[in-house]
Amino acid sequence: MSVLVENSVLVENKDTKLFTTVYPNSGKQTVILLHGGPxxxxxxxxxxxxxxxxxxxxxxxxxxxxxxxxxSGSYRMDDYISDIDSIAAHFGLQQFHLFGHSWGGxxxxxxxxxxQDKLLSMLLCSPASGTGWQWAETVMEVSKFHxxxxxxxxxxxxxxxxxxxxLGSNKAYLKFNIQFFIxxxxxxxxxDPARLMTHHVYAKPINxxxxxxxxxxxxxxxxxxxxxxTVTYGDDDIYGNSPKYVRARYPTADVITIPGSSHFPWLxxxxxxxxxxxxxxSINHQGNA
Numbered sequence: 001m002s003v004l005v006e007n008s009v010l011v012e013n014k015d016t017k018l019f020t021t022v023y024p025n026s027g028k029q030t031v032i033l034l035h036g037g038p039x040x041x042x043x044x045x046x047x048x049x050x051x052x053x054x055x056x057x058x059x060x061x062x063x064x065x066x067x068x069x070x071x072s073g074s075y076r077m078d079d080y081i082s083d084i085d086s087i088a089a090h091f092g093l094q095q096f097h098l099f100g101h102s103w104g105g106x107x108x109x110x111x112x113x114x115x116q117d118k119l120l121s122m123l124l125c126s127p128a129s130g131t132g133w134q135w136a137e138t139v140m141e142v143s144k145f146h147x148x149x150x151x152x153x154x155x156x157x158x159x160x161x162x163x164x165x166x167l168g169s170n171k172a173y174l175k176f177n178i179q180f181f182i183x184x185x186x187x188x189x190x191x192d193p194a195r196l197m198t199h200h201v202y203a204k205p206i207n208x209x210x211x212x213x214x215x216x217x218x219x220x221x222x223x224x225x226x227x228x229x230t231v232t233y234g235d236d237d238i239y240g241n242s243p244k245y246v247r248a249r250y251p252t253a254d255v256i257t258i259p260g261s262s263h264f265p266w267l268x269x270x271x272x273x274x275x276x277x278x279x280x281x282s283i284n285h286q287g288n289a
Contacts, residue, residue, distance in 0.1 A: 011060070013086035015074055019067035020060040020087060023052035028085045029120060030056040030093055031281070032084065036102030038075075040177055040207030046266050047099065051275055054283050055097070059066050060087060062107075064205030075208035077110050077131075077216050084111055088118065097281070101125040102263065106135075106213070107230075109249070121228040123280050129242035130249075131216035139210075141240035143249050149183035165203050174201040182239065184263040195286040221249045229253035234261035234268065252281075 012019040031051050035042035041061060048057045063083055064070040088096060097120045100108030104128020112122055120123045129138045147155050158179050164172030222229075233243060235257050247255055256276055261268035277283065 009090070011087050011090045012023075013083050015072035015079075016063045016068055016070040016083065017218045018060045018063065018087060019085055020058060020090075021048075023048050023057040023059075025052055025054070025056040028055050029095075029097065030058060030091065031097040031099055033057065033059040034089065034098065034100035034104030034107045035059070035062065035065075036104050037062065037206070038103045038107075038209035039173075039203075039207075040201050041199075042101065044101065046270075047277070050277060051099075051281060053281070055281065058087060058091065058096075059199055062090070062205075064202060066200045070205065073204060073208065076206055076212050080107060080209075081111055081114060081275070085115070093190060094118075095120050097121045099123045100127060101130075103128050103209075104177075106130070109219055110216070112222065112225070116222070116225060116227070119225075119227045121280065122230075123248065123277070124229070125265065126233055126237055126239075127231065127246060129239065130219055130245045131213050132218050133150070134218065134242060134245050135210075135213040135216075138239065138242045141242055142238045143241065145238040146183050148178065149186055150179065154183075166207060168203045168207070170201060170203050173206055174199070175201050177201055185267065188260075188262065188268040190264075190267050219249060223251055225250070225252070228280065230276065231255045232258055232264060232265060232276055234258050234265050236262045238263050254260055256267070 008019060008021045011020050012037045014175070033044050033048060035044055044059055051057045061068040063079060064075065095118055098111065100106070104187040105124040108122055109126060109127065110131070112119055128135065146158055150158060158176055161172040161176040165176055172248050229252065231246055231250065231253050233239070258269050258272050261273070265273035
């Protein structure tokens with residue numbers, strides 16, 4: 001069952017209603033976009049518009065995020081997998097492409113571990129590196145990145161807000177994420193660098209998803225998947241050595257470093273990043289998107 005809301009659709013999946021926007025392209029293959037976070041909305045519109053030249057593009061607010069309520073408060077990885085399955089079923093998709101950014105890149109990997117037959121390709125943009133202790137290692141690396149990028153006052157505020165957020169404060173996590181995006185965009189000439197996700201930040205989906213990731217088993221390797229895998233990182237990305245786990249998981253993947261960029265390459269070096277997208281998705285592209 002679905003309910004039309006303006007130009008989008010609420011796709012129901014048991015305990016949640018997923019606010020889903022479609023960029024239609026009749027007769028074309030579909031790319032599903034997975035935003036970062038978890039529990040934090042993200043503007044992937046530039047990527048959606050670029051891909052919609054030759055694909056149908058579907059973008060949804062993940063469970064508990066922005067316009068996708070999750071009354072049950074369940075954020076198990078099986079729930080996240082079933083959300084993608086529900087969207088695919090709603091639109092009659094037997095197979096599709098996945099694009100995931102940051103946590104969304106890890107979300108895509110979790111889905112691929114159980115649903116290889118559904119995927120036509122997977123593009124992981126600055127993906128988080130893994131589950132279980134690999135997730136814990138990734139979080140520590142991101143913390144080091146922000147300590148390096150922050151002034152002392154900014155860093156102390158991030159620590160304070162992260163702690164309050166773990167205790168359930170939405171406002172504290174909002175402040176934390178504003179500084180997160182400021183740090184990721186420092187030095188790249190991005191106007192209003194905190195504008196990407198500065199509202200509708202909720203503690204419950206962040207905390208419960210983080211716990212689920214820590215408790216999740218290690219992701220299996222896919223040494224020879226039947227679909228194309230491309231992985232991108234900025235040369236000043238938020239991670240340390242943990243991307244080695246992604247490289248080991250997908251030994252046949254094209255792993256590309258976007259020069260002159262951090263965690264949001266479409267904002268920092270759009271020409272290089274959209275050229276990678278054009279190559280992966282076989283889109284005829286010249287110049288910036």
